[in-house]
Amino acid sequence: MLEIKNLRAKYPSATSLLFKDFSLSINKGEKVLLVGPSGSGKSTLLQIMAGLIPDVIEMPIKVDKQQISESYGMVFQDPDAQFCMSYVDEEIAFVLENRKTPQQDMDDFIDQYLDQVGLQLDDNHVSIQQLSGGMKQRLAIASVLALEPEVLFLDEPTAMLDQVGTKQVWDTLKEVSEDKTVVIVEHKIDHVLPLVDRVIILNETGSIVANGEPNHIFSQFRSKLYQYGIWYPNIWDDYASQLPNHSHGDKSHQPIITMHSFYGYYLKQIKMHVEDAEINRGDWIAITGENGSGKSTLMLAMMQLIKTSGEISYFLSESSRRCDYRKMGYVFQNPELQFVTNSVYVELEHSLKHSNVPQYQFVNRIEEHLTKYNLYHVKAHHPYQLSVGQKKRLSVATATIADVDILLLDEPTFGQDAKNTFQMLELFEECRKNGVTIVMVTHQPEIVELYATKEWKIKGGEITDIFDLSKQTENMLKDDIYVYQY
Amino acid sequence: MSISINYQPTWLHRINPSFKLLVLTALFIGMLFVHNPNFLLYMIIGALLLYLFCTGHSWKVVGLLAVPLLIIFLSSSTTMIFFGEGETTWFKFGLIHITEESFYRGIHLGLRSSVFGILSLIFALTTRPVYLFYSTMQQLKLKPKYAYSFMAAIRMLPIIVEEFQTLRQALKVRGVQYSKGVKGMYEKIKLYAIPLLAQSIRRAHRIAVAMEAKKFSKDSQRTYYYHLRYTNKDVLFSIFLVVWLFLAFICSEHFIVFPVEYVR
Numbered sequence A: 001m002l003e004i005k006n007l008r009a010k011y012p013s014a015t016s017l018l019f020k021d022f023s024l025s026i027n028k029g030e031k032v033l034l035v036g037p038s039g040s041g042k043s044t045l046l047q048i049m050a051g052l053i054p055d056v057i058e059m060p061i062k063v064d065k066q067q068i069s070e071s072y073g074m075v076f077q078d079p080d081a082q083f084c085m086s087y088v089d090e091e092i093a094f095v096l097e098n099r100k101t102p103q104q105d106m107d108d109f110i111d112q113y114l115d116q117v118g119l120q121l122d123d124n125h126v127s128i129q130q131l132s133g134g135m136k137q138r139l140a141i142a143s144v145l146a147l148e149p150e151v152l153f154l155d156e157p158t159a160m161l162d163q164v165g166t167k168q169v170w171d172t173l174k175e176v177s178e179d180k181t182v183v184i185v186e187h188k189i190d191h192v193l194p195l196v197d198r199v200i201i202l203n204e205t206g207s208i209v210a211n212g213e214p215n216h217i218f219s220q221f222r223s224k225l226y227q228y229g230i231w232y233p234n235i236w237d238d239y240a241s242q243l244p245n246h247s248h249g250d251k252s253h254q255p256i257i258t259m260h261s262f263y264g265y266y267l268k269q270i271k272m273h274v275e276d277a278e279i280n281r282g283d284w285i286a287i288t289g290e291n292g293s294g295k296s297t298l299m300l301a302m303m304q305l306i307k308t309s310g311e312i313s314y315f316l317s318e319s320s321r322r323c324d325y326r327k328m329g330y331v332f333q334n335p336e337l338q339f340v341t342n343s344v345y346v347e348l349e350h351s352l353k354h355s356n357v358p359q360y361q362f363v364n365r366i367e368e369h370l371t372k373y374n375l376y377h378v379k380a381h382h383p384y385q386l387s388v389g390q391k392k393r394l395s396v397a398t399a400t401i402a403d404v405d406i407l408l409l410d411e412p413t414f415g416q417d418a419k420n421t422f423q424m425l426e427l428f429e430e431c432r433k434n435g436v437t438i439v440m441v442t443h444q445p446e447i448v449e450l451y452a453t454k455e456w457k458i459k460g461g462e463i464t465d466i467f468d469l470s471k472q473t474e475n476m477l478k479d480d481i482y483v484y485q486y
Numbered sequence B: 001m002s003i004s005i006n007y008q009p010t011w012l013h014r015i016n017p018s019f020k021l022l023v024l025t026a027l028f029i030g031m032l033f034v035h036n037p038n039f040l041l042y043m044i045i046g047a048l049l050l051y052l053f054c055t056g057h058s059w060k061v062v063g064l065l066a067v068p069l070l071i072i073f074l075s076s077s078t079t080m081i082f083f084g085e086g087e088t089t090w091f092k093f094g095l096i097h098i099t100e101e102s103f104y105r106g107i108h109l110g111l112r113s114s115v116f117g118i119l120s121l122i123f124a125l126t127t128r129p130v131y132l133f134y135s136t137m138q139q140l141k142l143k144p145k146y147a148y149s150f151m152a153a154i155r156m157l158p159i160i161v162e163e164f165q166t167l168r169q170a171l172k173v174r175g176v177q178y179s180k181g182v183k184g185m186y187e188k189i190k191l192y193a194i195p196l197l198a199q200s201i202r203r204a205h206r207i208a209v210a211m212e213a214k215k216f217s218k219d220s221q222r223t224y225y226y227h228l229r230y231t232n233k234d235v236l237f238s239i240f241l242v243v244w245l246f247l248a249f250i251c252s253e254h255f256i257v258f259p260v261e262y263v264r
Helices: A042-050 A088-098 A103-116 A133-145 A163-176 A214-220 A222-228 A235-241 A295-302 A344-353 A359-372 A388-400 A418-433 A445-451 B017-031 B037-053 B059-083 B100-126 B129-138 B144-173 B181-213 B232-254
Strands: A002-009 A019-026 A031-035 A065-067 A072-075 A151-155 A181-185 A198-202 A208-212 A255-266 A269-280 A284-288 A307-314 A328-331 A406-410 A437-441 A454-459 A462-468 B089-093 B096-099
Touching: A002 A042, A019 A042, A031 A042, A042 A072, A042 A151, A042 A181, A072 A133, A072 B181, A088 A103, A088 A133, A103 A133, A103 A163, A133 A163, A198 A214, A198 A222, A208 A214, A214 A222, A222 A235, A222 A418, A235 A418, A235 A445, A255 A295, A269 A295, A269 A437, A269 A462, A284 A295, A284 A418, A284 A445, A295 A307, A295 A406, A295 A437, A328 A388, A328 B144, A344 A359, A344 A388, A359 A388, A388 A406, A388 A418, A406 A418, A418 A437, A418 A445, B017 B100, B017 B129, B017 B232, B037 B059, B037 B100, B037 B232, B059 B096, B059 B100, B096 B100, B129 B144, B144 B181
Parallel strands: A031 A181, A031 A198, A072 A151, A151 A181, A284 A437, A284 A454, A328 A406, A406 A437
Antiparallel strands: A002 A019, A002 A065, A198 A208, A255 A269, A255 A307, A454 A462, B089 B096
């Protein structure tokens, strides 16, 4: 049994308490899901229950009773930040070494644990870097199983995975967790619900709002879940139903980018090829396809950020037919790599300095964008101090503030909670209505259905299908016209 | 992104890494006391033979890595030859002043740095870092916490390379322009170092927490997945060394190429 009684905790630099007189107990064999808005301290709570706080991570806490399990395993969110070895077999062996397993038994154990998570490799000595995100997380589960834990803590194990990876991971976890106590923190809960006996909702201030069976929680607290940005099943229906009827509207036939026999290279190899394609002004193009199919490569090629050959023409305002970064915005997956200054305000100013916007408009424009992107209260912060959602919004704002003609977005909603995702989609749609063309890579079929005017399907570095979605009616969610396979 | 170099393991790969490290370190130190360029010349022949035929890497890799070796040889010898001091002048033109003493000293210096370079390359090309750290834990009693920190750092390198590429693209898109000269260098370093460091420090912290969550403890009682022992390959390597040094010594006494015996 895990128990925490009257917990008080705060972040070292914070002024207010993260938890105040918080108590929770979890029975042996129980499977519990913890949900709550971003920043409600769910991950911290998990680390306290595991005993990582205060043993490993220093943090001021005060607790009357902290009953933890000596035998636990924890799967973390970031697939790239939980392995210390470079190869699959070595990573599991690391855990076996820690448990003082005799060397001659290790190979059998490694096979056994990899088998349990469904990672059948021809040779276990495979570089971890070559694995997909879903495979990495299953390896993380395998190495945690090697601890033979009684309790499993799962800290958003699928936050950084696409649909395919997410399903694989939860299917695996369902199989391996049967006889264990499981505590899960997760935002995307479609696949989690069949697994758990109890759901606990935390609010912004770290108190328990609801605590009960999954069915009960979903009938009673659906609006709370929506408000907190939890990806519960059918949340897209709820979102679509409150959207004003919008039209995919004012479609022009004015091209903004045309490509012909266009190739993109990486390490001297052809990675992407477009025979003939054009993007028109006012389009919202969704680029879809499996992992590694060349979606990001196509976007990088359109931005001339990798080596290209063939024909590509740009029809941007106020410039010749060249690729011009003052007129083209690009948002990378990791926003932190795009920040170049020390505060949110200056970050936006930096973008304006490199645009054709006259200087006297700077202040007004920055203020306007800070408000629109909900960043006004953090305008003096260093970009790295922002929350995940704020960082993402800032990276989009730095691209849109400078009057770009076209905005290229590499999975902008990836790893974001529902609240932030919807907020950003609406901002993109507003940009589009103001004449900005949008090209985005996405894995989310609902975004394609609700917003895109065209869908480009990519496979093996080629555009295999182009669907024109602007002719469809408003009620697309109801009549599934296309079968999406991801 | 992944760049992997394929190679055929040879007997050099099977030498105990700690033994190899200690022997090469001893050679490096010993070489500082060698003042006969003839001896170095014959040493370099042995080292080159090992480098060319025994590392198990393709000719492309071996050839490509030989380029910096040549540059090291040329740069370290020519600076000494052209600008070193000496009494017997051979040639003089402006700043360049070649004397007999400076010539031999330059050759000596070039040979010495080349032997250093070749031996280091042989070590790097024939030693898997993971084996090296396992071996230093087992043979040299290095504390596991240091060994595993190094191995975790190696795991992070390809991720940092990937991030560096994205960062370069991102800065280009953001329209970052650099000042000229030293100031521009400073700006560049700042713009690259801060994000890369921030990402790496955060990742390192997370990996450390994950390692402790996997019951990695400070006590050095643990079993090992790789057992690295001394084998007959180590004997072979020792014999090779003795024969090599002996031959080099004999040759340097009897087949004199440079008519000097003592250079310093």
